Amino acid sequence: MSGGFAVAEGRGQEFFLAVLNKNLDRLIYVCHMPSMTRGPDKQFDPDAVLEKAMQVFWAKGYAATGLAELQARMGIGRKSLYDTFGNKRQLFIKALQLYSDSVVGQISAELDKKGSPLGNVRRLMRSLEEDHSLPESMGCLLGVSMAQCPSDDGEMAGILRHHIQRVEEAFYRAFKRARDIGELNRSTNTRDLARLFMGIAQGLALVGRVQDAPSVPRSIVNAALATLKSA
Template sequence: MSRSKEFDETEVLDKAMQLFWEQGYEKTSMTDLVKHMGIHRRSLYDTFGDKHTLFLMALDRYDNKISDALSRGVNRSRNAKEALQSVINIMICGEENSPTGCLMVNSAVELAVRDAAVNEKSICAFLKVEQLLKDIILWGQKEGEFTSEYDAEELAEYLHNVGVGLRSMLRTSIPIEKLQRIANMSMRILET
């Protein structure tokens, strides 16, 4: 007779995600995970597999959470400028009580060159954000909020690159005001 799980999988996956986000993949040991997740080692292996599989699941969880947050922000916006500002705010400010930076960006920098699965997940996540930015830019171009001098896809790629840079810089002691200035400059490039 099998025992039922005595923990919520989503809750403990969120805890693993937070730890990987704070420490990175390489610095996070199985002992760290067991302690932080509050489950037994055997339960971790039985439920999530090995460390790498758990990490990939944490990346998927993070991607879904960020995608949901971005969608909510865009859907609440009255115009394209407001939608873009919402995306930028999420990139810079993140969620309350979350580590700084972006788990996907951090993981891509740490592992993508030598881990095909992380590389693939990073690229997919980055392409989703670029598509969202492109849709916002097209909306703004259609409504006359943003310049039509440049191609929306190229602008989206540019803004995503700025976003990756901002999320990387968040891991440093650079003042948030500087990051806001960079974001504001990027917004002005789009203005008509």
């Protein structure tokens, strides 16, 4: 026996059986294997189930969340979980991306609205204030994860950095437009300002996770918006 083989799999699809040499660098034979039958469909919606997983990670953090709890809240068996999402880490990363896309989408939608860009910023910040004033506020999943990301995990850190950057960019577009139309001073450094507001939003979410009274989030947003009046 001097060969190996590899298959390209797929759900309900045809696939190939490939025979390789023993160094795995030469294709010796390829056999097309059309799939004749198929099994039943999944009994759950992967997106809906991922959303549930996201909430558990959000509330408890990555390390403190066990497979048993994930299974229970997602309402699926363990085999299904691993077949669909790979493993706990990959499930977490998919949850991070789901959350990031959703949050960045909402923030961008608000900030990119027509009309006064500073008005959009004010509306967004008041909305964030409201969210993080609720007693059940859990902060921001990405922020929570930044706090837990092991320093040697480059992939995860990359996702978190990317999220930060997208939020910064959304603020930047708004502030740039505000400067262009005269809502901000010509001398304002819009890049710095965008990063500041991104940082404030993260701090707000973090504080809101612990704070019970709404006065602190309220103050933070008050003061943050006050700085725009004279910028």
